[in-house]
Amino acid sequence: MAFAKASAGAMADINVTPLIDVMLVLLIIFMVTMPIQSVPVDVDLPQKTEKPPENPKEPPDPIELRIDASGQVFWNNSPVAVSALERMMDEEVARDPSNQPELQIDTNESAEYGVLAQVLAAAKNADMIKIGFVQK
DSSP, X not given: OOOOOOOXXXXXXXXXXXXHHHHHHHHHHHHHXXXXXXXXXXXXXXXXXXXXXXXXXXXXXXEEEEEOTTSOEEETTEEEOGGGHHHHHHHHHHHOTTSOOOEEEEEOTTSOHHHHHXXXXXXXXXXXXXXXXXXX
């Protein structure tokens, strides 16, 4: 009697369909859970000029704006309400729009971001162009 010889080779093909399904589900999960509320901040970087101005003006003293942990804002070490900042910044810009003082913002690491966002919005609305962040 002769027996038929069965193929002794193992099946070498891997089914990748479940792997692709899992990867697509993970991709969708990451896309949905990604933070959506990111707010872009427009930054105007200085451009290289060919020649300096003929009569450079002496820059005015910088404005030191400090935000403490409780959210209180200090304008040159004097407490000020956040609602009054835009008016004060408008006055500084109106003195000489081409030679504005630098706004130096110092925030406590425990301060809420919302107060800083209000300060930056006031600076943008007042057309302040020299804004810096300092750590003291």
